[in-house]
Amino acid sequence: MFVGRARELAALGDALATARSGASSTVLVGGEAGVGKTRLIKEFTGRSDDVLVLVGGCLELGTEGLPFAPFTAVLRGLVRELGRDGVAALVPGGTTRGLARLLPDFGEPDKDGAEARARLFEQVLGLLERLAEERPVLLVVEDAHWADRSTRDLLSFLVRYQRTAARLMIVVTYRTDELHRTHPLRPLLAELGRIEWVTRVELRRLTRREAVAQAAGILEREPSAATMDLIYARSEGNPLFVEALLSEPGGGDPLPESLRDLLLAGVERLPDETQELLRVASAGGQRMEHDLLSAVAGLDESALSRALRPAVAGNVLVVDGEGYSFRHALIREALHDDLLPGEHTRLHTRYAEALERDLSILPAPRGAIELAHHWHSAHNSTWALISAWRAAAAARKSTAYDEQLRMLSRVLELWDQVPGAAERIGCDRFEVFRQTATVAHLAGEFERSIALATAGLAELDHESDPLRAASLLRQRGLTRYDLGRPGHIDDLRRAAELTPADQPSKLRGQVLESLSRMLHGAEDWPEKLATARLAMEIGHEVGDATVEAHAMINLTWTRYRYSEIEAQLVAFAEARRLAAAGGAFNALMRCAISESDALEGAGRHEQAAQVARDGIEEAGQYGLARTSGTFLSINLAEPLVSLGRWDEALQVIEHALDLVPPPPYRSSLQGFAVDIALARGQLDRAEHLLASSRSILSRGTYRDQSVLPHLCREVRLLQARGQVQEAVELAARTLEERDLLNAPRYSWPVLVVFAQLVADSPGSLARLCASLVPRLRALGQSLDVEGDLQEAHRLTFSALIAALAGSEVSGKRPPALPADRLSSAALIEVDRLAAWDRAVAAWEGLREPYAEAWCLVRAAQAALAGGDRQAAGARLVRARELAGPLGATRLLEQLDVFGRRARIGGPEEPGDGHPQGLTARELEVLREVTDGRSNREIAGALFISVKTVSVHVSNILAKLAVATRGEAAATAHRLRLFD
Structure with missing residues (x-):
C-alpha cells in the first residue's frame, strides 16, 4: 500500500501540469536511503497516462558512477520501442553520430574535438524536444548521488536549457545521507536550485500513523500497538526499515542489532544457492546483465533461473530490461560488504575474466570501464593498468572526459608497480602525461592540466626529443591562456622553436596557428602576420583543414583593416571553404563569428546581422546552438542595436539568455540591453543589468572589447543618475589606468562618451573636467581611424572637443553669412554647426538613427547659438522623427526641453515659456x-x-x-x- 506523500505527489503534479501547459519544469527529489524515493516516482509515473516516461538510473561502480549511464539506458529503451531508424528520424540535423557516443547502435561517432561533447548534449536535448512535440515527456534520472562528472554535466545542461523544450519535465532523485560536505553533487544541486523552474522536494520519514498504514498493508491486518511501538522506534519511520522489520518471522525473535543484519535478514531466508548467487551479483554492481551474471556464476540457464526465481519472488532482485537490479541499493551494499577478503578478490577476478572473454556483453564504454573496475578491485596491478588504459580510450570516444581523466590518472598511479608498463600498453610514461594533461584541460581541470604538463616536461630532454616537448608546451600554453595565466606566449614560442622549420608537420602547424591567434598586442602584429601565414602554408601542405582554416582567419584579421572590408570578406569566404571541405565545425563557426564582427566593425550593420543570423542557424544544424550559437547572438544583437531595431535586438538577447550562455557571453548580451535601457530612461533596469555584468567582469581578466563598452555604460548610468562627479572621476581613472591606443574600435566610443560627459558637467566640476580635456584631445589626435564607423565616432568626438576648447574645428567652413557681418563668437558657432553636420552625415550614411538624432540635437544647439533659428528647428524636427520610433525617451525629453526653451522645433511652453x-x-x-x-x-x-x-x-x-x-x-x- 502506498501511504502518505500527498504533499510530494502534489508538488510533482504541479510540475507536470506546468509541462503539460507548454512550459518545462524540474523537480529535485531528495531523501535518505530507504525513505521511498523510487516508490514515489513509480506511483507518480503510474498516474501519468498521457506522458512519455523515460527512466534511467545512475550506476555505482566502486566509488564512481558509470559515464552517461541514465541517458544510455533511456536511449536504449527508446531504440527498443521506436527502433533505431525511428529514433534517428527524431534527431535534429539528421545525423545520429553524436548519439553513437552513448549507444553503438548508431554507428561510429563523429570526429573528436572541443565541440564533440557540445554536439552530443545538443542531440540529446534535441531528441527530447522532438519527443515532447507529440506528448509531454517525463525524464527521470534516479540515484544522482552516484552520477559521474559526465552525467552531472549533461544533466545540468538539460535542466538549464530545458526552457527551449516545451512540455519536458525532469525529475532527479538522490540520497541526502550520501551528500557529505565535499560530495560533487552538492554544488550542482545548489546551482540548479537557483533556477526559477526548478523545485526541490525533500522526502521525510513516515509519521507513526503512516507507518501503521504501511504495516497494515504488508500484514493484511493492523499490527498490535506494542509491536508497532517497537517497530516504529527501531525504524524511525524509514519505510524500508519498517518493511524489513515486519518481515521478521515470529514475534519472539529479537530485532537485529545492526542495519546490516536487518537488510540481510530477508536474504538469509532464501535458499543457499540463491544466497550464493546474490553474493556473486553484489560484486557486479547495482545492476547486472543476465549474460554476464550467467558467465560469472558458471551456471547453465536452468540452474541460473532456479537460483534467481526465489530472489525475484522475495523482492530482493527485480527484473530490469535484459538484466536484474537489487530492489534497494542498501541490500547490495550490505551483501558486498559482507564478502570475505578472499571472496571479494575472487569474485571481481571472475567478473574481469568474463568480460575479457566477451566485452560485448556490456555496451561501450560501460564494458571497458567495468572491466577496469573489476581488475582494480581484484588488486591485479598489471591488468588494472592495461584495462584502465583501454577504458580511457573508450571514455574518450564517449566524450566522458572526467572518466577518461580518472582512468589515465590510474595508469600513472600504477605505473611504477607494473614492470614493463610501457610495453604492456604500447605507450611510454611521457605520452601518458601528455594525454592526461590534454584530457584534464577538456574536463575543465585547468590547474591539474598545467601541473601534469609541467611534470611531463620535467621528465623529458627537450633537446633530444623536441617534438614531444613542443606538443606538451603547446598544451600548457593553451591551458594557461584559458586560465588567464602568464607564460602562455612563452610556452608557444618555445614550442615553435622546437618544431623543425625545415620539416613541415601537423604539430608545427598547430603550434604556429595557436601562437598567431594569441598574439594581440600592437607590437606583436608583424609576428602575428608572419606566423599566421606560415601556419596556413603548413596546414595546406600536410592536409590539416582545421589548422589551415583557423590560420586563414588569423591572417585575415591581421592583414586587413576595417576600411578594407571587401578584401576581408573574400578571405573569410576562403576560410569557410577550407573549413567546410575538412568538416571543421569549430572553424566554420569561427568564420561566422569573425565575418559578422568584421562587418559590424566596418559599419556594415545589415550585412553583419545577416551573417550572424545565418551562423546561428548553422550552429543549430551542427549541434552548437548553445555554444557558438549564443556567441553569434552577441554579433546579431550589436548590429540590430546600431540599426535602431531595438525591440528585435531585445528578443534576440532574451532568447540567447534563455539558453544560459557562459558568463562572459551573458555579460556582452546584457550590455546591449543596458544600452537600450539607458536610451529609454529605464535606469533601474540598466543598473540591475550592469551589476550582473560587473560581477562577471570582476572575476577575470578580459580584453578591451568587453571592458571598454562596460566602462562607457557605467559612466553613462552615473551621469543619468545625476552622480556626475562620480562619473567624471571614473573617466579620469580610466584615462590614467588604461591604454586606449590599442583598440581604436572600442576606444573611440569611450572618447565620445567622456567628451560628452565633460561638455555637460556643471560648473562646480569645471576644474576637474578641465584636466581631462588635454588628455582627451591628445588621444583623439593619436588614435587610428579604421573604416567609416570609427570615422563617424572621430567626427563626433572632434565636434565635442572643439566646443570644449572653444576653438575652431578644422575642415572647410560651409557657406554662411558674410564674414564681416559675423562676430568672432558667431564664426565659432558656424564652425561648430559644420562639425556637427559632418557627424550627422556620417551617422546617416551608416544608418544609425540614434547616433544621428543625438548629433542633430547638438547641431541644433550650435545653429541656435549662431543665430540660425530655422536651421535649428529643422534639425530638431528631424531628430524627433528618428528618436520617436526608437522610444528613446531621454533624448526626446532633451528635445522637448530645448525646443520649449528656444521656442523652436515643437509645441511652445505656455505662459512665459520657461520649462x-x-x-x-x-x-x-x-x-x-x-x-x-x-x-x-x-x-x-x-x-x-x-x-x-x-x-x-x-x-x-x-x-x-x-x-x-x-x-x-x-x-x-x-x-x-x-x-
Whole structure:
C-alpha cells in the first residue's frame, strides 16, 4: 500500500501540469536511503497516462558512477520501442553520430574535438524536444548521488536549457545521507536550485500513523500497538526499515542489532544457492546483465533461473530490461560488504575474466570501464593498468572526459608497480602525461592540466626529443591562456622553436596557428602576420583543414583593416571553404563569428546581422546552438542595436539568455540591453543589468572589447543618475589606468562618451573636467581611424572637443553669412554647426538613427547659438522623427526641453515659456542650487534675502516633483536646463 506523500505527489503534479501547459519544469527529489524515493516516482509515473516516461538510473561502480549511464539506458529503451531508424528520424540535423557516443547502435561517432561533447548534449536535448512535440515527456534520472562528472554535466545542461523544450519535465532523485560536505553533487544541486523552474522536494520519514498504514498493508491486518511501538522506534519511520522489520518471522525473535543484519535478514531466508548467487551479483554492481551474471556464476540457464526465481519472488532482485537490479541499493551494499577478503578478490577476478572473454556483453564504454573496475578491485596491478588504459580510450570516444581523466590518472598511479608498463600498453610514461594533461584541460581541470604538463616536461630532454616537448608546451600554453595565466606566449614560442622549420608537420602547424591567434598586442602584429601565414602554408601542405582554416582567419584579421572590408570578406569566404571541405565545425563557426564582427566593425550593420543570423542557424544544424550559437547572438544583437531595431535586438538577447550562455557571453548580451535601457530612461533596469555584468567582469581578466563598452555604460548610468562627479572621476581613472591606443574600435566610443560627459558637467566640476580635456584631445589626435564607423565616432568626438576648447574645428567652413557681418563668437558657432553636420552625415550614411538624432540635437544647439533659428528647428524636427520610433525617451525629453526653451522645433511652453512652469527667478535660483550653493550663498549672488531664496527653493521642489535639493540638481542636469 502506498501511504502518505500527498504533499510530494502534489508538488510533482504541479510540475507536470506546468509541462503539460507548454512550459518545462524540474523537480529535485531528495531523501535518505530507504525513505521511498523510487516508490514515489513509480506511483507518480503510474498516474501519468498521457506522458512519455523515460527512466534511467545512475550506476555505482566502486566509488564512481558509470559515464552517461541514465541517458544510455533511456536511449536504449527508446531504440527498443521506436527502433533505431525511428529514433534517428527524431534527431535534429539528421545525423545520429553524436548519439553513437552513448549507444553503438548508431554507428561510429563523429570526429573528436572541443565541440564533440557540445554536439552530443545538443542531440540529446534535441531528441527530447522532438519527443515532447507529440506528448509531454517525463525524464527521470534516479540515484544522482552516484552520477559521474559526465552525467552531472549533461544533466545540468538539460535542466538549464530545458526552457527551449516545451512540455519536458525532469525529475532527479538522490540520497541526502550520501551528500557529505565535499560530495560533487552538492554544488550542482545548489546551482540548479537557483533556477526559477526548478523545485526541490525533500522526502521525510513516515509519521507513526503512516507507518501503521504501511504495516497494515504488508500484514493484511493492523499490527498490535506494542509491536508497532517497537517497530516504529527501531525504524524511525524509514519505510524500508519498517518493511524489513515486519518481515521478521515470529514475534519472539529479537530485532537485529545492526542495519546490516536487518537488510540481510530477508536474504538469509532464501535458499543457499540463491544466497550464493546474490553474493556473486553484489560484486557486479547495482545492476547486472543476465549474460554476464550467467558467465560469472558458471551456471547453465536452468540452474541460473532456479537460483534467481526465489530472489525475484522475495523482492530482493527485480527484473530490469535484459538484466536484474537489487530492489534497494542498501541490500547490495550490505551483501558486498559482507564478502570475505578472499571472496571479494575472487569474485571481481571472475567478473574481469568474463568480460575479457566477451566485452560485448556490456555496451561501450560501460564494458571497458567495468572491466577496469573489476581488475582494480581484484588488486591485479598489471591488468588494472592495461584495462584502465583501454577504458580511457573508450571514455574518450564517449566524450566522458572526467572518466577518461580518472582512468589515465590510474595508469600513472600504477605505473611504477607494473614492470614493463610501457610495453604492456604500447605507450611510454611521457605520452601518458601528455594525454592526461590534454584530457584534464577538456574536463575543465585547468590547474591539474598545467601541473601534469609541467611534470611531463620535467621528465623529458627537450633537446633530444623536441617534438614531444613542443606538443606538451603547446598544451600548457593553451591551458594557461584559458586560465588567464602568464607564460602562455612563452610556452608557444618555445614550442615553435622546437618544431623543425625545415620539416613541415601537423604539430608545427598547430603550434604556429595557436601562437598567431594569441598574439594581440600592437607590437606583436608583424609576428602575428608572419606566423599566421606560415601556419596556413603548413596546414595546406600536410592536409590539416582545421589548422589551415583557423590560420586563414588569423591572417585575415591581421592583414586587413576595417576600411578594407571587401578584401576581408573574400578571405573569410576562403576560410569557410577550407573549413567546410575538412568538416571543421569549430572553424566554420569561427568564420561566422569573425565575418559578422568584421562587418559590424566596418559599419556594415545589415550585412553583419545577416551573417550572424545565418551562423546561428548553422550552429543549430551542427549541434552548437548553445555554444557558438549564443556567441553569434552577441554579433546579431550589436548590429540590430546600431540599426535602431531595438525591440528585435531585445528578443534576440532574451532568447540567447534563455539558453544560459557562459558568463562572459551573458555579460556582452546584457550590455546591449543596458544600452537600450539607458536610451529609454529605464535606469533601474540598466543598473540591475550592469551589476550582473560587473560581477562577471570582476572575476577575470578580459580584453578591451568587453571592458571598454562596460566602462562607457557605467559612466553613462552615473551621469543619468545625476552622480556626475562620480562619473567624471571614473573617466579620469580610466584615462590614467588604461591604454586606449590599442583598440581604436572600442576606444573611440569611450572618447565620445567622456567628451560628452565633460561638455555637460556643471560648473562646480569645471576644474576637474578641465584636466581631462588635454588628455582627451591628445588621444583623439593619436588614435587610428579604421573604416567609416570609427570615422563617424572621430567626427563626433572632434565636434565635442572643439566646443570644449572653444576653438575652431578644422575642415572647410560651409557657406554662411558674410564674414564681416559675423562676430568672432558667431564664426565659432558656424564652425561648430559644420562639425556637427559632418557627424550627422556620417551617422546617416551608416544608418544609425540614434547616433544621428543625438548629433542633430547638438547641431541644433550650435545653429541656435549662431543665430540660425530655422536651421535649428529643422534639425530638431528631424531628430524627433528618428528618436520617436526608437522610444528613446531621454533624448526626446532633451528635445522637448530645448525646443520649449528656444521656442523652436515643437509645441511652445505656455505662459512665459520657461520649462516645467518655473519662473525666470526660479530658474536663476535653480542654477545656483545645481552648482551646489547654499541659500545664504544664493542670496548673496542674486542680491535677495535668504528667506526669499527659501521660498523659491520650496516652489522649485514642488514644480519639479522632487524632495531634495540634490534631486532638483539631478533633474536639472537630466533636462539639460543649463546647457
